[in-house]
Amino acid sequence: MNLIVAALLLLSAPAQTRRAAVIPIPNHAAVYQLTRGLDILNVTDSTVSIAATDAELARLRALGYSPRITVADYQAWTDSVLLGYRTYSQVCSTMAALARDYPLICRLDTLGFTVQNRAILMMRVTDNPQIEEAEPEFRVLGPHHGNEKIATEITLSFLQYVLASYDTSTAIHNMVDSTELWVIPIVNVDGHVANTRGNANGVDLNRDYGYRWYEDSPAPFSQQETRLVRQHDIENNISVEFAYHCDYDVVNYLWDNHPADPPDSGFIIALAQQYADSTYGSSTTQLVPINGWDWYEADGTCQDASFGLFGNTAYTIETHQPNGGDQTQIDSICVANRRALLAMIQAARRGVSGVVRDSLTGAPLFARISFESPLRWDCYTDPGLGDFHKPLSPGTYTLTAHAQGFMPKTVTGVVVPAGGTATADFDLAPDTTGQVYVEEMVWLNHGDPNKVMPTTSIFALGAPDARYFSLGREGDVCLSAGRGRAIRNLPGNDITVFDGDSIADGYWLYAGNDWTGPWNGIGHATGTAAFDIGPSGLDSARYLRIVCDSTGSPSDPKAGLDLDAVAYAVPRTPLPQPPALSPYPLSAVRPNPVGRILRIALPPQTRILKIIDIAGRTVECYPFGRGLSPDGDCAQSPYSIDVLSAGLGPGVYLARFETATGTSEQKFVVARP
Secondary structure, three states: OOHHHHHHHHHHOOOOOEEEEEEEOOOHHHHHHOOOOOEEEEEOOOEEEEEEEHHHHHHHHHOOOOOEEEEOOHHHHHHHHOOOOOOHHHHHHHHHHHHHHOOOOEEEEEEEEOOOOOEEEEEEEOOOOOOOOOOOEEEEEOOOOOOOOHHHHHHHHHHHHHHHHOOOOHHHHHHHHHOEEEEEOOOOHHHHHHOOOOOOOOOOHHHOOOEEEOOOOOOOOOOHHHHHHHHHHHHOOEEEEEEEEEOOOEEEEOOOOOOOOOOOHHHHHHHHHHHHHOOOOOOOOOOEEEEHHHHOOOOOOHHHHHHHHHOOEEEEEEEOOOOOOOHHHHHHHHHHHHHHHHHHHHHHOOEEEEEEEEOOOOOEOOOEEEEEOOOEEEEEOOOOOOEEEEEOOOEEEEEEEEOOOEOOEEEEEEEEOOOOEEEOOEEEOEOOOOEEEOOEEEEEEOOOOOOOOOOOHHHHOOOOOOOOEEOOOOOEEEEEOOOOOOEEOOOOOOEEEEEOOOOOOEEEEEEEOOOOOOOEEEEEEEOOEEEOOHHHOOOEEOEEEEEEOOOOOOOOOOOOOEEEEEEEEOOOOOOOOOOOOOOOOOOEEEOOOOOOEEEEEOOOOEEEEEEEEOOOOEEEEEEOOOOOOOOOOEEEOOOEEEEEOOOOOOEEEEEEEEEOOEEEEEEEEEOOO
16 A cells, blocks of 8 residues: 555544543542553543543453543544634734844744644843843743643733733843743644644653653653654753643642652642742632642643753642633633743842863853752753852752763852852863763653652763662663763773662663664663663763662662662873963953954954845955054954944844954854944
8 A cells, every 4th residue: 555545544434533521530640550641631639631542441341440431522522622722823923923023032933843843933132032042041931731721821921921011120131131041832843733632643741751650741841842842942941941731720830740859849849839829810710739640640841850860940830711702711820820921030030050161171061960968959050151050048058060071069158148149160171081971861761660769860971970870670760971972992890880878789781872772782681780881782882771679679779770879981191181272362252242342353354344234245344464453433452353333233243253263153143333
């Protein structure tokens, strides 16, 4: 059968009707015994609301449950309720208009494209939207479930308000100038167009993320949309995130997948309560805080992965979804959540901020920041600027920066004041020991359905310290060799896996150059063991995968490998020497964005300086010839010139330096005439 005929038959096949149903349960604990993979809409102490096919309902009845159908055709009912909400096309038009109307404080971009090749639009809002700055980053996500369209209205309404208020509200102005906002009105665009919960592949995106994922989707980060959100996390260091859903009225906080609380639990709950308190007004808008697991178990969720893998303080907001024609209720919900979001952005700035650099070159480093005394979850620095921003409650903390290829450094006595921010910067010296410790977890599949293992997966990262993470029987974890790094096949053993306790647990080790596979086997071992990458047939590998065997009791909280650390060998190199100082400055433009006077540092032997606008036109040209100062509106020192910016309109410009050895450029922004 050719592919075109197969596709037509698939399209013509009748879709299975899904029905809304309510299942009585004797108590809330019974929800954790339900069949996995159900689309749960809500849970109370006596009922579970689901959307299910006839086959799923039949299986539930066979297991002794008594589902009562409340809506015969859930899709038809959804379609009728969603009439009146903004379409994807209207959302695109609104986003384009906002980018056109507020070019100085926002930049329209795409997260990427969906299964059906639709753009997932994203707006970056800050005072210099074309330039990456060392600021806390705050992300707002619209629907993962395409039929939860109130989530789009909330996020888009928030974006419109912030942009429109920048010039009239001092608070909004200051917030935008000091924070980087990311607003993604629709994550599941294909589902939004089709009014379906799942994406175009029928996958629930909020079960597809790779932290403690458990078979409710094909694989960890199996879908294009979740992979794009993951990539956004890799490229940015998000401090706080809110993802919007509907069907209940709660501020859902960590964890969704496990009853144990993370070490940041007190602060996380306090922010959840603050968000809920800001949604006052009516029963339509009021939310209450709830722990995700205490509501019902959900594995592979966005908030768990954002926090567990990247250290983002993340929440899931579930709101009422009015009929699409009830604009008054929709507006009330948008206003209440906007009020709460603005309060949360202020909270994102409280805690500890800093920068991690190479002590010899001053270059920014991608690093993991760990917190002790008291213990808090790790966060990471921005890969381009080396800055981090960790929301914390007031107190005194000990911080350590860990960057692969560098010696870790600890700073003690960092005091976070009430309502304020502390600073902790790190200059790390290169590590010449020839051994590198893994600092990043790519995905984690817990093998134990009984949820008895401890949840502090950050204990598996960094150097061995007698603290470990138990993977569980048949647990499965993928680890990264590091940004731009690879494990190479050197003489002798290349990799060491550290088992943290005295009971030797069995596991297999695999290697690969893509975190999705294919995986080449290296070997099986029990307990702490060293491995040669040679048996895998690979010269190098960027990722490692550890899969526990089935030994141990499923009720044992330490079943599976107790992973303390993973190290790999690198060639020993002498300590780099700092570069010789030069009397010539590196090319630079300061301040940026510019004021009345623009100071431009010149590279050696600069012959011509050109100021070029975003359209590629030369708007200013300064030939230097034999070093004579150009005439007119600038003054020159031996290595820099001062240029009056009055003739440059608002926008993005390039300073282009033509020297005897080549051409270089520096970008700068004129924010005001």
